[in-house]
Amino acid sequence: MVKACREFGFFKVTNHGIPIDIMAKLEEEAVKFFSLPQVEKEKSGPSNPFGYGNKRIGPNGDVGWVEYLLFAVTSKSFSYTAMPFLQEPSASSFRSALNEYMSAVRKLASEVLELMAEGLKIEPRNVFSKLVMDEKSDEIFRLNHYPPCPLFQGLNYSLTGFGEHTDPQIISVLRSNNTQGLEIALRDGSWVSVPSDQESFFINIGDSLQVMTNGRFKSVRHRVLANGSKSRVSMIYFGGPPQTERIAPLPQLMGEGEQSLYREFTWEEYKKAAYKSRLADYRLGQFEK
Ligand SMILES: C=C1C[C@]23C[C@@]1(O)CC[C@H]2[C@@]12CC[C@H](O)[C@@](C)(C(=O)O1)[C@H]2[C@@H]3C(=O)O
Ligand SMILES: O=C(O)CCC(=O)C(=O)O
Ligand SMILES: [Fe+2]
DSSP states (O other): OHHHHHHTSEEEEOSOOOOHHHHHHHHHHHHHHHTSOHHHHGGGOSOSSSEEEEEEETTTTEEEEEEEEEEEEETTEEEOTTOGGGGSGGGHHHHHHHHHHHHHHHHHHHHHHHHHHHHTTOSSTTTTHHHHHSTTEEEEEEEEEEOOOGGGTTSSOEEEEEEEEOOSSSEEEEEEOSOOOEEEEOTTSOEEEOOOOTTSEEEEEOHHHHHHTTTSSOOOOEEEEEESSOOEEEEEEEEEEETTOEEOOOGGGOOTTOOOSBOOEEHHHHHHHHHTSOTTSOGGGGGBO
16 A cells, blocks of 8 residues: 555555445435536535536636536535535435445545555554544545536547546545546656446545655546546545644654655645645645745
């Protein structure tokens, strides 16, 4: 795992013990929502940043062939302020699918982060996981839908669904249906397509974990291509630390005389800077020494 985090910032988790039923239930609810008439979906939009978004990603002009629901999670509970339909009694099955999935995936993120600490031979074992498990941790959840692009129907073409970027948080846990499209960039800048696997989870190292490991772990650049034939549905958990948390290399990891590659900042500062940036920007650049 440590080797994958150093080399790619990305790996797949199998045999995780999370019943496929939990993923399937949430996928079913997501598909039901994205199949609603456009006017219905738009009652939960435009996303700012939370709620229903269509083609526009973030506040700075990025676009992609994607529609999505972006959820705020405060004190470990979903906030449905931006999504009136989810406050209705009729949405109870959607809400329980979200809660069940979120609890399972948060636990998985925490276990994976503990294995990373163990692999790096640092103590305490929960040095990373305690940040996402903290009552005040800053978590986000996202359901993405990449519909087949009608212009490309029957053709072997693809278009940008979600443009290249790194995730700003500590860790992201991604699960998709059986439609490919996710690509990751290798260290030499080449793009590799990730075969879809609806029973597994994919882990992305985020910018904050790159900083906490003083660049040992790499936050992975990734993107999604949409196509003309199959729709892709993905669900992503983004585990961030509490707003006030200082993001800096862990002293117990630093070698003798090793200097931090980054100047000091809090998660709140980094998030603010991220939301001022374009998707593809190298956001850590302005925090490098
Ligand atoms: C263009 C943007 C969308 C984004 C906020 C940002 O200004 C830059 C980071 C983007 C990203 C990527 C990972 C997650 O999908 C996300 C929710 C996040 O925290 O950072 C998105 C943001 C978004 O879609 O609002
Ligand atoms: O939808 C996907 O498969 C990945 C999307 C993504 O990278 C993101 O939402 O940050
Ligand atoms: Fe991402």
